Amino acid sequence: MATILVADDDPDFVEVMRTILMSEGYTVASARNGDEALETLRGGGVDLLLLDVMMASVLDGVSVAFEMQKDAALREIPVIMVSSIISSPHASMFPTDEYIPIDKWVTKPVQPDALLQMIAGLLAAN
Secondary structure: OOEEEEEOOOHHHHHHHHHHHHHOOOEEEEEOOHHHHHHHHHOOOOOEEEEEOOOOOOOHHHHHHHHHHHOOOOOOOOEEEEEOHHHOOOHHHOOOOOOOOOOEEEEOOOOHHHHHHHHHHHHHHO
16 A cells, blocks of 8 residues: 655644544655655655645745655655645745646645545556
């Protein structure tokens, strides 16, 4: 079964995602910030990334997505960006007018069934 990296600085969210994903048979790794996420991704074996926007910095997740795009070994890993930035005081900082190299966008709170369908679709396409 696939390995999914959950990159989010909220330990409660990571634990909820871990429970949901493991119940479907996925292996789950986690990272608290962009640097940890990139380190884990570069270590290999990650099939999909659930990526928060706001971690160590307001746009930490966006930086990770762009770093992945520059790296041929990481470019093909599907990315689902998961965030509550739209309803945060930092919403105006999000680059809505530029391309961000992600595959899907999910707003928190996450609907588990919809997320699982999205994950299965992206993994099947890869």
